[in-house]
Amino acid sequence: MLIPAFLAAYTGDNAAEVSLNPFDQMPKPNYRITYNGLSKLPGFKRLFSAFNITSAYTSTMSLNSFITDLDFNGNYYYYGHTVDTLTGNFVSLYEIPNIILTESLAPLIGFDVTWTNGITSKFDFKKSRTLTMSFIDYQLTQINSTEFTIGMGYKMSGFTLPFKIKGKRPNLENDLTFKFDFSFRDDITTNFRLDQDLNEPTGGMLAITIAPTIDYVVNDRFNVQLYFDRMQTIPKISTAFPITSTNAGVRVRFSLAE
Amino acid sequence: MAPGFGFVFGEQPTYLWMDSIANAGQLSTATSMNQLFIQTYNETLDLRANFEPLKDFRLDINVNKNYSQNASELYKNTSTLEDPVFEHLNQVDMGTFSISYSIFGTVFEKLDPKKVSATFKQFEENREIISSRWSETNPVYSNEEFLTRMMMYCCQTIQKVTDHIHRMC
Numbered sequence: 001m002l003i004p005a006f007l008a009a010y011t012g013d014n015a016a017e018v019s020l021n022p023f024d025q026m027p028k029p030n031y032r033i034t035y036n037g038l039s040k041l042p043g044f045k046r047l048f049s050a051f052n053i054t055s056a057y058t059s060t061m062s063l064n065s066f067i068t069d070l071d072f073n074g075n076y077y078y079y080g081h082t083v084d085t086l087t088g089n090f091v092s093l094y095e096i097p098n099i100i101l102t103e104s105l106a107p108l109i110g111f112d113v114t115w116t117n118g119i120t121s122k123f124d125f126k127k128s129r130t131l132t133m134s135f136i137d138y139q140l141t142q143i144n145s146t147e148f149t150i151g152m153g154y155k156m157s158g159f160t161l162p163f164k165i166k167g168k169r170p171n172l173e174n175d176l177t178f179k180f181d182f183s184f185r186d187d188i189t190t191n192f193r194l195d196q197d198l199n200e201p202t203g204g205m206l207a208i209t210i211a212p213t214i215d216y217v218v219n220d221r222f223n224v225q226l227y228f229d230r231m232q233t234i235p236k237i238s239t240a241f242p243i244t245s246t247n248a249g250v251r252v253r254f255s256l257a258e
Numbered sequence: 259m260a261p262g263f264g265f266v267f268g269e270q271p272t273y274l275w276m277d278s279i280a281n282a283g284q285l286s287t288a289t290s291m292n293q294l295f296i297q298t299y300n301e302t303l304d305l306r307a308n309f310e311p312l313k314d315f316r317l318d319i320n321v322n323k324n325y326s327q328n329a330s331e332l333y334k335n336t337s338t339l340e341d342p343v344f345e346h347l348n349q350v351d352m353g354t355f356s357i358s359y360s361i362f363g364t365v366f367e368k369l370d371p372k373k374v375s376a377t378f379k380q381f382e383e384n385r386e387i388i389s390s391r392w393s394e395t396n397p398v399y400s401n402e403e404f405l406t407r408m409m410m411y412c413c414q415t416i417q418k419v420t421d422h423i424h425r426m427c
Contacts, residue, residue, distance in 0.1 A: 005388045009381035012363020016387055027303065027323040027357035037314030060322075062356030068349065094351070103361050129365070140378060144369050190371060192378045201371040236371075 003099060006133050007061070010101060022063065022099075032056035050114040059103040066094040097136055104128035122151035138194040141202075149183040177215040184208050188236060204236035223253040270297065273346060276333055280344040287335045287342040294330045299353075301325040320358065327353035 003022045008015040019025060038044055038051040069092060110124040130143040159172045188204035214226040229247040261279070264271070276295070279285060303323035310316050329351045337343035364377045 002385065002388075005384035006381050008384050008388075009377050010361045010364055011359075012361075015384035016391070018388075020388070020391065023325075023355060025357060025359075027321045028360040029319045029321050030358050030360070031320075032316075032318040034316045034318075035314060037312070040314065057360075057362065059359045059361055060356055061359035063354065064356075065352065065354055067352040070350075101359065101361055103359075103365065105365070127365070129361070131361075140381075142369065142375075188369060188371065190369065192374055194382060197374055199371060199374050204371075 002133075002135060002138075003096065006099065007101075010131065022096075025061070028059070030056075030058045047116060048113055049116050050112075052110075052112040054107060054110040054112070055105070056107065057103075057105055059101070062100050063096050064098060064100065066096045069093065069095040098132055098134045100133075101131040102129070118155055120151075120153040122149070124149045140192045141189065142192070143187070143189045145185065145187045147183060147185040149181065151182075152178075152180045154178045172216060174217045174219070175215075176217075178212075179215070180212045182208075182210050201237060203240070205240070206234040206236075208232045208234075221255045223255075225251040225253070227251060270299070276346075277344070280333070280342075285333075285335075285344070287339055289335050289337075289339065291334045292332065295333045296328065296330045299325075299327045299329070322356075322358040324356045325353070326355075327351055 004018050004020050005015060007013075007022065007025075008018045011018075033053075033055045035053045036051065038053065039048040044051065105127040107124040107126045111122065113121050115121070124147075126145075126147045126149075128143075128145045130141075132141045134140075155175055155177045157173065157175050159176045161170050161172065163169070185207040186204075187207070189202050190204075191200040191202055192198070193200075209229075209231045211227070211229045213228070216224045218224060227247070227249060230244070231246075232242075232244045234242050261284075301323065302325075303321065305319075305321040307319045308316065309319070329349070331349040332347040333344060334347065335342040336345045336347075367375060367377055369375060
């Protein structure tokens, strides 16, 4: 009885019309939309060499396990005969300990742009939701996550360093790549219990990541990278600690492969 | 010719088939038999479609379904060797079910950590509607015997509560 009520509420359907049997549900389509024609339009042609817009939606419903309820005693298909003496509810045909609904908009909207001057930029806005309804303790655990990422990249050759070494400004002739990534994520885990009118957040955090890098190809075998990576998490509950980690350094890669 | 061509070509029998071969005397009548009769069923659906309604505009759709069920029972002679009576005992079905789904209807709902979400409240309200729909269709519910039993159950509970209050006083 709880499953159709639960599904109706979260799909936004009318409870008076939904199917009473969860196994009767038709699978619903998930989609991904991609549009990359914007750079071909006359006005944009001069600005962008590629422009992709993406949006995708995936969602699943799963009854991870079901097993015959040995107390079910019905001659009628699916209709319970016996009543649980403790709760006064009908015993159902199957015991279904939980039902999981997941949903993710990865991304809700995403742009991936290559400009005509060589700069690439990326923007993604993602959202996801996981709902686990337990029919053992009648508790719903909801995990919501929202994330946006921004990425920039630029590749150039013949870069003149802005400082002097031995009285000269050295010119870097090979490919120099700049990259910058920023992401911001907001997670929250919360519990609801039936008939208790209570929302109990049990976890969650804000995570902010900043990661710029500079790559220089000295020659075929030799690569140098300057990197910086900072991640900060700000928890939403008082029992967790805020964590900040920063990594920075130089990475030198020498390839021996022919 | 037993168990026959159906067996060779993977026929999935029902309990009627079991009864028929038992009646034909093709099953052991040993009363101490404790091997389960197991039947498994798997269903996988994976649909993909690509559309390009406009140039450079792509739409990918996919639909999935996974269903598996494992039915087991003990089908054995519960009477004597001379006069066998076969019975289906301890029938248990178990399995998993998952489909691609859509809860897009509530996707943009704000989650306020201090409040019970509106969707959850809707869920709580829906229970009554679903419950009454069950009661309309369940023939047991209108059964008089059931109603009396239900009444007794309620009375017992009320009795217990009043007893408890009396004790507290």
